[in-house]
Amino acid sequence: MFRALLVGLFLMTSSMACTKKAPQADAGPGALSERGRKVYLASCSSCHNLDPTKDGSLGPAVVGSSLELIQHRVVTGDYPPDYKPKRETRLMVALPHLKEDVPALHAYLNSISQSGK
Numbered sequence: 166m167f168r169a170l171l172v173g174l175f176l177m178t179s180s181m182a183c184t185k186k187a188p189q190a191d192a193g194p195g196a197l198s199e200r201g202r203k204v205y206l207a208s209c210s211s212c213h214n215l216d217p218t219k220d221g222s223l224g225p226a227v228v229g230s231s232l233e234l235i236q237h238r239v240v241t242g243d244y245p246p247d248y249k250p251k252r253e254t255r256l257m258v259a260l261p262h263l264k265e266d267v268p269a270l271h272a273y274l275n276s277i278s279q280s281g282k
């Protein structure tokens with residue numbers, strides 16, 4: 166039991182050492198969008214593009230998406246009332262476990278301009 170805890174702690178520290186930048190403090194401008202960037206890369210970029218200003222293999226460019234739109238798509242899989250989707254397809258699955266990360270995703274997707282950096 167204690168040993169498992171140690172192994173877990175070791176894995177945690179070593180995976181932290183692998184990230185490019187030193188882990189940022191929770192506060193401060195940029196911290197939220199940096200977290201959003203990580204979530205986006207891990208959970209969205211397989212279908213959307215690594216670069217959210219571009220269309221991906223399945224999903225459209227999502228840069229500049231509103232908080233409401235991201236909330237609907239990610240948590241319930243639908244769209245805000247009266248929103249006209251960029252695509253008519255229904256391929257994206259809801260990812261409700263990312264509910265807590267919606268504000269971070271929103272911060273990230275709105276921290277970059279439509280034309281790239």
Ligand code: HEC
Pocket residue numbers: 204205208209210211212213223224225226227230234235238239249250251252253254255256257258260263270
């Ligand atoms: C399984 C592939 C897949 C994954 C994973 C995925 N998406 Fe999507 N997404 C799509 C597709 C395809 C569409 C276009 C509508 C459809 O077919 O559902 C879409 C549409 C969207 C839209 C609406 C775009 C618009 O303006 O009409 C947003 C916003 C969005 N995705 C955000 C995200 C975010 C944020 C994540 C990660 C948390 C994510 N998606 C993960 C495939 C995916």
